[in-house]
Amino acid sequence: MTTTAPVTIRDVAALAGVSQATASRVLSGNPATSPESRTRVLSAAADLDFRPNAQARSLRSTRTQTLGLLISDVRNPFFADLAHSVEQAALDRGYVTLLGNANESTDQQDRYLDTFISQRVDGVIAAPQGAGGGSLTALLERSIPTVFVDRTVEGIDVPSVTTDGRAGIREAVRHLAAEGHTRLGYIAGPQAISTARQRLEAYLEAIAESGLDQDPHLIFYGDFRSASGAAAAEHLLRLGKPPTALLAADSPMAIGAVAAMRRLGVRPGADVALVAFDDIEWFSLLDPALTAISHDVGAMGRAAVDMLLQVIDGHRPASLRLPSRLVIRKSSVRESAVQKSAVRQAPAESAGPAGPGSRNDTKQSDQKEQLE
DSSP states (O other), rough: OOOOOOOHHHHHHHTTTTTTHHHHHTTTSSOOOOHHHHHHHHHHHHHOOTTTTTTTTOOOSSSSOOOEESOOOSSSSSHHHHHHOOOOOHHHTOOOOOOOOOOOOHHHHHHHHHHHHHTTEEEEEEEEOSSOOOHHHHHHHHTTOOOHHHHHTTTOOEEEEEEEOOOOOOOOHHHHHHTTTOOOEEOOOOTTTTHHHHHHHHHHHHHHHTOOOGGGGGEOOOOOHHHHHHHHHHHHBBSOOOOSSSEESSSHHHHHHHHHHHHTTBTTTBEEEEEESOOOOGGGGSOOOOOEEOOHHHHHHHHHHHHHHHTTTTOOOOEEOOOOOOEBGGGOOOSSSOOOOOOOOOOBBBBOOTTTTTOOOOOHHHHOOOOO
């Protein structure tokens, strides 16, 4: 039986027609190489599927004590908090963290995962983009210990730490119904992402259970970024029959919605209720303070590190789903017991497909924060 010898830097240099020293400089990122040489070496490395240091992985007797962390968008406060939690938990266990920002892009995700492989990290915690494939597949084919956090990919069976958003969304819908709202506008995330799909499903179930208006024009598909939240709020509030409450599937889209409402002269809470998924520390400092579906991002990060270290040690831990809960603040509570006869509205436009790619409870009083 014949075996294929591992690809070496000598093979890359031979295919590129350069010296081993030149190939080494290119692959290590040394700028003292010509553009032509860099192009030839990188092309040869890709053709041979050569990854520096990856072949030596099975021969190491010691670990690098580094973990790779891939987050979806560093500008999203939720992921910034998650990165901090992972970093601190890893340091407590003797590991340093290499951070990669996918920027909600599979191409950028692949670049960082390739770097994690080349840097010989002991394991990877990832909030994955897309449907799998690319360097995510390469990571798993090399048996590099991996844990998913916040998001998962259908068909890829690795341990994960996620949030059960269903309970929090159900609480939010029941709360808004108790406040007298029947037409809720929902700002959904991109349906290629597991959390966006799960939150939309939970929302649809909750409005059906509460007997609220199921008009499909009340759903706007955003991209988990603030600009799409602003576009969603403007679109929904300009409908001929606009919603009296908005629920955003993540915090950046909620922030965008707040900005759009202010431009339109619509007051959160007083004119249109607003609820966000993901609670941010400074949401309570807004005027009015923003109602949010909260889950423990610190616990999520710590659990992901603990789970990954178990995988590194050869174990197979069970996946974990953390709870969510509604934190009620002024943005979803009417100013007075007397209901306004009409919601302040922007000029109406005809209803149509929304967004890119379109397609009482007695315990509530116990959940309310102080309404200052």
